[in-house]
Amino acid sequence: MFAAIKEQHKGVDVCINNAGLAHPEPLINGKTSGWRNMMDVNILGLCICTREAYQSMKERNVDDGHIININSICGHCVIPHADTHFYSATKYAVTALTEGLRQELRAENKHIRATSISPTLVETEFTLRLYSNNPDIAAYALEAIDISSAVTYVLSAPPHVQIGDIQLRGTEEVS
Amino acid sequence: MFAAIKEQHKGVDVCINNAGLAHPEPLINGKTSGWRNMMDVNILGLCICTREAYQSMKERNVDDGHIININSICGHCVIPHADTHFYSATKYAVTALTEGLRQELRAENKHIRATSISPTLVETEFTLRLYSNNPDIAAYALEAIDISSAVTYVLSAPPHVQIGDIQLRGTEEVS
Amino acid sequence: MFAAIKEQHKGVDVCINNAGLAHPEPLINGKTSGWRNMMDVNILGLCICTREAYQSMKERNVDDGHIININSICGHCVIPHADTHFYSATKYAVTALTEGLRQELRAENKHIRATSISPTLVETEFTLRLYSNNPDIAAYALEAIDISSAVTYVLSAPPHVQIGDIQLRGTEEVS
Amino acid sequence: MFAAIKEQHKGVDVCINNAGLAHPEPLINGKTSGWRNMMDVNILGLCICTREAYQSMKERNVDDGHIININSICGHCVIPHADTHFYSATKYAVTALTEGLRQELRAENKHIRATSISPTLVETEFTLRLYSNNPDIAAYALEAIDISSAVTYVLSAPPHVQIGDIQLRGTEEVS
Numbered sequence: 001m002f003a004a005i006k007e008q009h010k011g012v013d014v015c016i017n018n019a020g021l022a023h024p025e026p027l028i029n030g031k032t033s034g035w036r037n038m039m040d041v042n043i044l045g046l047c048i049c050t051r052e053a054y055q056s057m058k059e060r061n062v063d064d065g066h067i068i069n070i071n072s073i074c075g076h077c078v079i080p081h082a083d084t085h086f087y088s089a090t091k092y093a094v095t096a097l098t099e100g101l102r103q104e105l106r107a108e109n110k111h112i113r114a115t116s117i118s119p120t121l122v123e124t125e126f127t128l129r130l131y132s133n134n135p136d137i138a139a140y141a142l143e144a145i146d147i148s149s150a151v152t153y154v155l156s157a158p159p160h161v162q163i164g165d166i167q168l169r170g171t172e173e174v175s
Numbered sequence: 176m177f178a179a180i181k182e183q184h185k186g187v188d189v190c191i192n193n194a195g196l197a198h199p200e201p202l203i204n205g206k207t208s209g210w211r212n213m214m215d216v217n218i219l220g221l222c223i224c225t226r227e228a229y230q231s232m233k234e235r236n237v238d239d240g241h242i243i244n245i246n247s248i249c250g251h252c253v254i255p256h257a258d259t260h261f262y263s264a265t266k267y268a269v270t271a272l273t274e275g276l277r278q279e280l281r282a283e284n285k286h287i288r289a290t291s292i293s294p295t296l297v298e299t300e301f302t303l304r305l306y307s308n309n310p311d312i313a314a315y316a317l318e319a320i321d322i323s324s325a326v327t328y329v330l331s332a333p334p335h336v337q338i339g340d341i342q343l344r345g346t347e348e349v350s
Numbered sequence: 351m352f353a354a355i356k357e358q359h360k361g362v363d364v365c366i367n368n369a370g371l372a373h374p375e376p377l378i379n380g381k382t383s384g385w386r387n388m389m390d391v392n393i394l395g396l397c398i399c400t401r402e403a404y405q406s407m408k409e410r411n412v413d414d415g416h417i418i419n420i421n422s423i424c425g426h427c428v429i430p431h432a433d434t435h436f437y438s439a440t441k442y443a444v445t446a447l448t449e450g451l452r453q454e455l456r457a458e459n460k461h462i463r464a465t466s467i468s469p470t471l472v473e474t475e476f477t478l479r480l481y482s483n484n485p486d487i488a489a490y491a492l493e494a495i496d497i498s499s500a501v502t503y504v505l506s507a508p509p510h511v512q513i514g515d516i517q518l519r520g521t522e523e524v525s
Numbered sequence: 526m527f528a529a530i531k532e533q534h535k536g537v538d539v540c541i542n543n544a545g546l547a548h549p550e551p552l553i554n555g556k557t558s559g560w561r562n563m564m565d566v567n568i569l570g571l572c573i574c575t576r577e578a579y580q581s582m583k584e585r586n587v588d589d590g591h592i593i594n595i596n597s598i599c600g601h602c603v604i605p606h607a608d609t610h611f612y613s614a615t616k617y618a619v620t621a622l623t624e625g626l627r628q629e630l631r632a633e634n635k636h637i638r639a640t641s642i643s644p645t646l647v648e649t650e651f652t653l654r655l656y657s658n659n660p661d662i663a664a665y666a667l668e669a670i671d672i673s674s675a676v677t678y679v680l681s682a683p684p685h686v687q688i689g690d691i692q693l694r695g696t697e698e699v700s
Binding site for chain 2 (some may be wrong): 376377378379380382385386389393394397398400401404405428430432435436438439440441442443444445446447449450451453454455457458
């Protein structure tokens with residue numbers, strides 16, 4: 001993918017790690033394959049894209065790039081819903097990865113920025129599948145545009161401002 | 176103050192708790208009076224303004240109000256600088272107060288929103304006094320307008336979006 | 351108090367900051383006096399005792415002292431119970447104070463240790479008063495001896511082991 | 526492994542997830558294979574053992590079992606050392622997994638307990654390899670017996686006491 005980007009667009013200046021998925025596999029009886037799939041996409045995929053984006057910026061001396069991880073409220077607290085527990089673990093990892101990346105970029109004297117955006121449920125296929133039998137939860141879900149507004153805000157901040165994390169919930173959300 | 180606001184403007188719809196101060200009083204040898212002053216302004220003052228703003232909204236049936244606490248990165252992690260330790264404790268309290276307020280507003284079925292904005296050092300009198308002998312730290316300080324941009328973003332989010340916390344650092348910040 | 355201790359026992363080697371109280375004063379409508387009282391006891395009292403204990407150790411060259419803060423689970427997460435929200439803010443402060451103290455002791459090259467113990471409700475007058483109308487919660491409360499066992503464990507750790515925090519809940523606790 | 530345990534010992538009553546490893550692979554230029562190996566051992570291996578141990582307890586109606594995850598200080602904060610960043614992400618996941626497990630056990634009305642023990646560096650092959658060129662860090666490392674003392678304390682707590690997390694550092698540790 002990054003080779004194609006390089007050929008067509010020369011490289012990556014902004015990388016938004018948005019891919020992520022959740023399978024309803026509790027910790028006490030979940031399937032290993034579902035857990036592995038969440039790890040591969042939510043953690044490993046994000047790390048590979050981050051590394052390739054950084055290398056692309058570095059080889060072109062891009063110093064104002066931005067890597068944005070779409071995290072989750074579940075990356076900051078564990079909600080009492082067994083189907084989300086392993087997913088939450090992958091998002092806790094994303095919280096650490098964003099801060100670790102910020103530190104590494106700083107140590108390299110780069111002005112590339114690292115940000116995570118941590119929404120509650122967003123009304124997408126993802127949520128509708130996970131909570132198909134719980135319309136109440138869907139009621140306060142955010143819309144995709146709310147996340148893109150956060151992305152716009154983050155990208156438009158002046159170069160000296162490093163937004164570390166934004167947490168977004170539904171105003172009517174209970175937990 | 177709130178009586179004067181009521182007389183002149185009918186009431187408060189948006190409350191931004193921005194007052195805050197830090198005295199360089201370490202935990203092992205600081206002065207009680209300095210600690211008390213930080214508690215009074217950073218915690219108690221914020222709580223009183225929050226309560227009065229909420230009551231003002233409630234008595235006028237304002238359901239789209241917003242209470243924004245200007246927190247600090249120090250409200251999320253303790254930096255190795257003794258002069259900021261007690262200050263950091265008051266800001267940890269603000270982190271808890273913002274989340275507690277969100278829960279109480281939700282329990283009252285209000286759509287009033289509670290947000291905290293957690294910047295690193297901002298280039299104000301506050302910082303210049305605290306770090307007068309450390310120009311390096313001042314070098315990456317944020318500007319006041321960076322915080323007001325965050326406030327603008329928070330206030331302009333659609334009513335169903337509750338932004339819980341935004342963390343802002345200087346891009347060149349090390350710690 | 352510390353003068354009397356000095357006269358009778360020469361000084362303090364171990365300081366256990368156990369005093370703490372909660373008044374049921376929510377954030378949206380609580381009384382300022384109740385909030386202030388919690389701040390004074392849970393934060394300021396703890397800081398004064400800590401400073402005096404440290405100074406007592408320092409003037410007698412005690413390098414194996416220990417300062418233990420009895421914190422709370424509420425110092426780590428905000429539970430959905432309005433009566434505990436301000437209390438929780440004071441305990442978040444204690445979390446920061448314990449880590450700040452650890453850093454200051456380290457910077458002084460002392461081997462005095464700082465620890466916080468963070469239990470859920472303990473079956474004392476404190477809990478019975480706060481939850482008098484909620485026997486379910488009292489059902490899983492810890493007993494005072496469970497906390498003293500944690501204190502014993504912390505104090506008996508070898509000198510090179512600094513236990514930062516222990517979190518204890520009731521096994522039957524839900525939240 | 527669990528089949529052999531079943532045959533020889535009937536089942537598992539206490540599961541201590543101690544396996545864990547770190548490869549020095551920073552986020553900006555690390556190898557995918559090193560990252561995957563850390564994920565497989567530190568997250569997936571721990572989850573599989575946890576699930577099998579729980580199922581073993583369940584089928585024999587063991588209600589006083591204990592699952593202990595050997596976490597790390599790196600599961601709670603990200604230290605400024607690029608070689609540990611991915612490792613830290615896997616340990617943040619462990620922090621979430623321990624709390625998620627506690628919630629699931631509670632929802633099943635079990636009295637099986639879930640605990641994490643979060644030490645700083647322990648003087649083992651693991652540390653010596655990772656910090657081979659940094660003897661200062663090794664100087665304050667904990668010893669294996671310090672962790673086993675924590676395990677003993679956790680296991681010997683009365684059945685109604687659920688110790689969630691214990692954080693241990695070296696007393697001389699700086700960061």
